[in-house]
Amino acid sequence: MLLGAVDLGSNSFRVEIGQVHGDRITTQSYWKETIRLAGGFDEAGALTPEAQARALGALSRFRERLGNLPPERVRAVGTQAMRAATNSAEFLKKAEAALGYKIDILSGHEEARLVFKGCARTLPPSEKRRLIVDIGGASTELIIGEGLEAERCESFRIGCVNTSIRFFQDGRITAKSIERAVLACQAELEESITRFGAGNYEEAFGSAGTFGAMSDIARASGWSDGTVTLEHLERIRKQLLEAKDVKNIRFDGLKEDRKEVIAGGLAVLLAVYKTLGIETMRPASGALRVGLLYDLLGRVSDKDTRDITVESMMSAAQIDREQAVRVADITEKLYTALRPSASPDDLKYVRWGALLHEVGMNISSSRYHRHSWYVVSNADMPGFGRQDQDIMATFVLSQRGNLKKIEDALDTIITCEAAFALRLAVIFAHARRPVELPVMTFIRKGPRELVVKLDGVWLNAHPLTDVLLKDESAAWAKIGRQVTFERF
Incomplete structure (x- = not known):
């Protein structure tokens, strides 16, 4: 079986196709294009036509690479640049049309979770607590976990592209510009010390392009086997200052497409080392796209992360489980009758939403539907994209009361049939005991x-x-x- 992962990163777009062998995935093909999406914003924070054209061109080529893989075996995701763009929704429609597959925009926490999953799958097994640092084009993810699962995740809005644009836009590199960039990144990371600083982990790994570039330089220069120390970063800083301009950068092992953002990437990495007290970091391959593949494998092999998430939320909220299942069963039955053409995916979201319809009950028993909407909208929900949470949250909000509050969403975000099925289910199960319809x-x-x-x-x-x-x-x-x- 083949699975496809598409990562619309803030610096580069990547597509990877993996071949499943039991519970292991091996890479069958991989393709990367440097898009610099995080460098393509206008003054209003919208993606420019030029940036969109670069992105859409790459996605059309990715579509050819993916061939005719069925939709349930492909997952495409957008990261910080797409989270931040003011015209994200408009661009998303064009991007999905170019790629031919649905694209999820990940929250920062979900991106971090998937990064850890991907790295953990490619690193040697260990019982040690691991810190993973993933520096992308517009965000940096910090994750601590054991085994294959992340325990702490955080995302910060600093990356190699946006930091390079902010502090090295003209290409000139000075001691003052590097110092300002490092201090600004340290200020952004300051709140992470308690949860991610020294003492919270036993070994540290760097992921994604920025750390990979530093690791390649260290190896090609004969400094190490790819391990990166603070001393190595200071050597790179010194050589950048000697170069004085991006055009003059010459590093053994540095790829041409990295030169433009190496100064910003170094500033972020220096800030990470200094803020968290890191002495050495080793490279970890895999990252987001491999995490996507393994998460997708769980979906097609009945080990869906989303089922685990919904179950965890139900337990944490201490909801009436019997009532939740009762309403979900009735909703699913009515929705199937109202919309016989509904896809298996649609039915899953309807059931998950129905199971969570009372997740806000422990906040307020009178306005629980609004609190449930807020929880589903804003909670960290591993396995779900931001649009998925919006759909389920709107669905949950529709369960009772007047319909004016969701009128604009009917037939655009959720279907009338879904809202009607849930509302009827809540009515039929109002006595909170078994009912024969x-x-x-x-x-x-x-x-x-x-x-x-x-x-x-x-x-x-x-x-x-x-x-x-x-x-x-x-x-x-x-x-x-x-x-x-x-x-x-």
């Missing part, structure tokens, strides 16, 4: 009109539900949609 049929009479025929005998035996269904009909009428409940 009435016989129901759904008849569409137009794009905004639905007739629901129910067993009249059942309704007579459940008078409160009958009243709640009448209220439901009135709620839909207020946003110009007609839902009629009829007896048979």
Whole structure:
């Protein structure tokens, strides 16, 4: 089986196709293009047409590389530059069209988790606590974990591209500009000392292009086997000062496309070493794209990280598990009846959202749907992209009350069928005990009109539900949609 991972990084875009051998993945093909997306913002914080053109061209070539891999076997993600762009949503549509696959925009924490997973899979097994430092084009991720799983993750908005633009935009390198860049990065990282500083880990590794470049220089210069010390970084700083300009940089082992951002990358790395008290770091391959492949393997082999996340959130919130499962079962059944063409992926998100519909109950029992929306919107949810969380959060918000609050999202973020299925499930399960659903049929009479025929005998035996269904009909009428409940 082949799996594909696409990393839309802030500096480079990468695509990797892996061949699955049991629980191991080997690289079948790999392709990288330097895009400098983090250097393509205009004054309003939007990606410029030129930056978008570079990106879309690369994605169209990646599409050819991916061939005809089915959608469930490919995961494409965007990182800090796409998180920050003010026109991210507009660009995302064009990017997905060019690539031919859905693209998730990762949160900083989710990016960090996947980086650790990728590095852990390529490093020798160890019981030691490991620190992974991943310096990208526009962000730096710090992760501590053991084995294959991350325990602490954080993302900081400093990378080789944005730091180079901020402090070395004209290409000139001076002692003052390097000092200012290092101090600015240290200020950004200051809050990380307690959780990631010396004493929190036993060995440290560097990942991604910036550290890889420093490691290559150290190896090619005969300083080490690729291990990087603070002394090595100071030697590189000295040689950059002697070069005085990016155009004059000459390092053994340094790739041509790294010259433009080496000064910014060095400043970030110096700040990391000094802030966290790092003495040496070794290179770790794999990083985000390998983490994506292994996370994807879990999805296709019934070890989905997202299932674990939802389960953990349910436990942490101490929700009524029986009620959550009851509502999820009813929602899934009704949604399938209302939308028979729903994909397996759609059904998963509907079920996950329904399972989490009361995750805000321990904050407030009267406005729990709004608190549930906030939790699902903002929690760190391993395995989920930012858009995924937005979809589920809106779905959770739709469960009760007036529909004005989600009117603009209907049929764009969530479907009417999904919202209606969850609202009906909450109504049928209002007594919080097992319920046998009435016989129901759904008849569409137009794009905004639905007739629901129910067993009249059942309704007579459940008078409160009958009243709640009448209220439901009135709620839909207020946003110009007609839902009629009829007896048979």
